[in-house]
Amino acid sequence: MSAQIKKVVLAYSGGLDTSVILKWLRQTYDCEVVTFTADLGQGEEIEPARAKAEMLGVKEIFIEDLREEFVRDFVFPMFRANALYEGVYLLGTSIARPLISKRQIEIARAVGADAVAHGATGKGNDQVRFELSYYALNPDIKVIAPWREWDLNSRTKLIRFAEEHQIPIPRDKRGEAPFSVDANLLHISAEGKALEDPWEEAGEYVYSRTVAPEDAPDKPRYVEIDFEKGDPVAVDGERLSPAALLTRLNELGGANGIGRLDLVENRFVGMKSRGIYETPGGTVLIAAHRGIESITLDRGAMHLKDELMPRYAELIYFGFWFSPEREMLQALIDKSQENVTGTVRLKLYKGSVSVVGRKSPQSLYSLDHVTFEEDTVYDQRDAAGFIKLNALRLRLLNRQRG
Structure with missing residues (x-):
């Protein structure tokens, strides 16, 4: 099996799991490993991943800032659909995976790699999302999923492997972590360990992007968002790039306790899981988008969009971003947004976001009629x-x- 792989591109975070995977790939497949680290706005320094990869002997290291592409080409198209999985989840983890996969395949092509690898476990959705995207973009690529192959099936075994091979272990990874975290510019999620009992309320220590609603300011914060053809382009009159705009909304939403979600969801692989999500900017944005659609979309178009939205959201959650059916739905959604232009005024207050004003040069609202x-x-x-x-x-x- 090892002779079949010559060069592999690994989605590399620099953490314990992917550092162990890097060493394991070399041992198991006797292959060259290229690392790829994506900055999607996870809120932490990613350059240490370069130093870690260099220390582990990697010669080809890719570290890329993909924040603008992430928001412009993945988050915003999804928000044109008002996509919510199972009615509430804003798909923060799901929408990041196709971009990471896309760049991995592009890098593999550029460096002549014949395989790609990821650190997703065999119990979750991410393995499906990564691999469906890989195969959609390169049907002949070889995929390595270590968590489905190796016997390092516990934190203790991972740490023992790391110690045996002089792999640095983050201090907070010794012993059982309280929960697992995934983050990008759209959201941060926490699941597992201390959060596995769905009856137990998550402690305040779980949350990092939002203040508790009861601790938010006692005075409402009003904000105006300008839209052009369904996409937000300005906040309070200031035009911003996609990533900068979402960053601003994250700050405003987080400061007012907006965007917390405690969810038991249905994974694609069949089990239910409990996750804690913080999506402050996205929660503000979806309310604003529906607000501007309310005066610019025809009833038939709006209701058809709402009928199709659950299917669209499910496709993203399941990992079918690059499928023909998702692209067909996207074409329909984008067509509906041609006149979704105007300004929405929102009131942010102690965990809630309310549309309190909307105007548009394309408005279908007729005071004469109503x-x-x-x-x-x-x-x-x-x-x-x-x-x-x-x-x-x-x-x-x-x-x-x-």
Whole structure:
């Protein structure tokens, strides 16, 4: 088996797991390992990953700032759909995986690697997301998933392996970690260990991007977000790049206790899992986007989008970003956003975000038609025939039942 792999590109964080994987790949496959570390806005310094890889003897090291591409080409298209998995989850982890996979495949092509590897476990969704993306982009690529192959199936065994091979072990990784964390510019998640009992409330120590709602300011914070063709482009009148805009909304949402979610979700592999998510900027953004759609989208278009959204969200959660059906749905969604332009005013207060104003040069809202005062554009008598035609089948059904 080892002779089949000559060069592998590893998705490398610099942490204990992927550092052990790096050494294990060399031992098991006798191959050259190239590391790839992506900065997706996880909020921690990633350059130490370079030093760690160099210390472990890696000669080809890729460290890339992908924050703008992440928000522009993955987060924003998803938010045009108002995507929520199982009605509440904003897909922060799910949407990051296709970009990491895409760059891994591109790097593999550039350096002549014949395989890629990831550190996702055999119990989770990420293994599926990574590998479906790999195969969609390169059907002939070889994929190595160490957690499905090796016998290092406990934290104790990982640490023992690291000590035997002089791999530095972060101080906080000795012993059982309280929970596992995944982070990027859209969200931060925590799961496992101390959070595995769904009856037990998560402690305040779990949260890092939001203040507790009860500790948030007693005065509301108002914010205005400008949209162009469905994408946010400015906050309080200041035009910002995609990553900078999401960063600003994270700051505003987090300071006001917005974006916390305690969820028991259905994993693609079949089990239920409990996760704690913080998505402050995304929670503000989805409320704002629905606010601007409310005055710019036709009823039929809006309702069709809402019917398709669960399917679209499921495709992302399951790992089918690069599938033809997701791309078909994206084309429909993007078509719907052509006139979704304008400004939304929101009120942020102690964990809640409310739309309190919206305006657009493309607005379909007609005061002349909805006013309770006298008007000359709507004949209320027309409603009688409208109602009778819609009631016809109900009347016939009732008579038949007799």
